[in-house]
Amino acid sequence: MAIDLSTNRPAQSARAVARPRRTHDDAPDTMALFARLTALEDGPERDSLREEIVTAWLPMAHRIAGRFRNRGETVEDLRQVAALGLLKAVDRFDPERGAFESYAVPTITGEIKRHFRDRMWALRVPRRVQELRNKVRLARRELTQNPGSHEPSVTDIAAHTGLTEEEVGAGLEALESYSTLSLDAEAPVGDDGHSLADTLGGPDASYDVVVDRESAKEGLRCLPERERAILYMRFFEDMTQSRIADRLGISQMHVSRLIDRSCARVRAHAMARPRHREA
Secondary structure, three states, X not given: OOEEOOOOEEOOXXXXXXXXXXXXXXXXXXXXXXXXXXXXOOOHHHHHHHHHHHHHHHXXXXXXXXXXXXXXXXXXXXXXXXXXXXXXXXXXXXXXXXXXXXXHHHHHHHHHHHHHHHHOOOOOOOHHHHHHHHHHHHHHHHHOOOOOOOOOOHHHHHHHXXXXXXXXXXXXXXXXXXXXXXXXOEOOOOOOOOEHHHHOOOOOOHHXXXXXXXXXHXXXXXXXXXXXXXXXXXXXXXXXXXXXXXXXXXXXXXHHHHHHHHHHHHHHHHHHHHHHHHO
16 A cells, blocks of 8 residues: 555545545435436436435535525425526536535525525616615624624624725615515504504695696796786785785776686696797
8 A cells, every 4th residue: 555655644546635525424426327317318217317416415505505494485495496596406417527526515505695685675776786785784693692782883884894884884775675565464652553654655736736836937927917917916925806906006807807718828838838848
């Protein structure tokens, strides 16, 4: 037996050194199966061999799925996603590039993370914001893991993660975007039995007034000064036609005709503006 003089241990053969090391003791040895799989054409025999390999590695996929429990998804659904990742790993694995486990673990993990990113968010947010959320969530957990730790502030989280306070703020907002509540759910503040829908505002009739005023502005500018004054006294100072007539020294009937004519001109000008823009 050859001895390695630097360690006084039996020297390993080149074949033993080249053999890929498995991470877990219970990892199945399927290299021979993969070698056969790559040599087979599509058909029943290949499908059967593929199923055998997947079955052998399924416990590892379930173990990876278990790392993501308690994140809003059932373990059974997580296992199904992990199994899908395992299938992809089996189909894409090249036996000449090393151990299957070192390729399958990141493939399965990535499939589960994609599932959370694409399917579990109630509100779609950019991937960059999702990454900020994960960093903020991890930092909060690390900063509060010791007994008696206070709730970390934005500044604490920024110092711990190296993020800016603006980025931490975006991550904190994303924490609330992961799931949504029904409008029929009970309001979080108070115990009066009100729902979230009761806290929402209703239509404001004043907005219609604002729109009408803005539409009338240009038409009012086109009126003669006396007619603008009459409309102002009537609609803004709430003066009667008789008082306006007394102030201007004209008849009440003449004031009525001027108001009707001025309003018609302003209305026609406002209605003509959209048609003019479309033309």
